Amino acid sequence: EDQVTQSPEALRLQEGESSSLNCSYTVSGLRGLFWYRQDPGKGPEFLFTLYSAGEEKEKERLKATLTKKESFLHITAPKPEDSATYLCAPVAGGTSYGKLTFGQGTILTVHP
Amino acid sequence: SQTIHQWPATLVQPVGSPLSLECTVEGTSNPNLYWYRQAAGRGLQLLFYSVGIGQISSEVPQNLSASRPQDRQFILSSKKLLLSDSGFYLCAWSQGGDTQYFGPGTRLTVL
Numbered sequence: 001e002d003q004v005t006q007s008p009e010a011l012r013l014q015e016g017e018s019s020s021l022n023c024s025y026t027v028s029g030l031r032g033l034f035w036y037r038q039d040p041g042k043g044p045e046f047l048f049t050l051y052s053a054g055e056e057k058e059k060e061r062l063k064a065t066l067t068k069k070e071s072f073l074h075i076t077a078p079k080p081e082d083s084a085t086y087l088c089a090p091v092a093g094g095t096s097y098g099k100l101t102f103g104q105g106t107i108l109t110v111h112p
Numbered sequence: 113s114q115t116i117h118q119w120p121a122t123l124v125q126p127v128g129s130p131l132s133l134e135c136t137v138e139g140t141s142n143p144n145l146y147w148y149r150q151a152a153g154r155g156l157q158l159l160f161y162s163v164g165i166g167q168i169s170s171e172v173p174q175n176l177s178a179s180r181p182q183d184r185q186f187i188l189s190s191k192k193l194l195l196s197d198s199g200f201y202l203c204a205w206s207q208g209g210d211t212q213y214f215g216p217g218t219r220l221t222v223l
Binding site for chain 1: 158161171208
């Protein structure tokens with residue numbers, strides 16, 4: 001059975017204090033891994049897709065990396081507007097519809 | 113560009129009443145469509161997916177059903193709501209098995 005664990009569950013940072021979020025997964029035949037950002041009361045917003053171990057992608061203050069068992073979301077010099085829940089979701093190969101298995105998310109709070 | 117709509121945005125329904133949530137996508141053809149539920153603000157659970165008109169697959173047994181009467185329309189229904197059906201319902205679309213893009217969601221409260 002596919003499993004995804006995100007840690008920590010919650011993270012409080014001061015503005016400018018860099019840190020990383022972890023996503024550990026067990027998925028048969030990984031086809032890709034997605035990162036989403038979700039603000040309270042809204043739908044998840046797509047951030048990144050990673051397809052192979054060693055791949056990295058960046059967007060503003062965020063950088064996502066992928067290994068064979070984990071993905072990290074690095075946040076450099078965060079700002080209060082980066083506060084949100086960050087969700088990771090690996091997708092297994094072998095299907096035509098892309099079955100995402102979501103982690104529980106990490107709630108990030110950045111204080112000014 | 114593609115846009116996904118969901119309505120209503122919020123809904124309060126009594127136990128035992130019927131339910132109909134609607135999702136439409138603009139700017140794409142033959143998308144894969146998905147219904148998710150998110151309880152307690154965390155953790156999305158896939159309920160249904162559809163790869164074409166009239167083609168519905170269920171991921172978990174439950175009190176809900178889904179239909180796809182048109183290419184870019186996806187409907188989530190129930191004949192009789194339960195308290196446990198409360199949650200945040202999200203519709204998403206993708207092209208094949210690629211990136212899924214989510215709608216704004218519907219907050220359902222069953223009293």
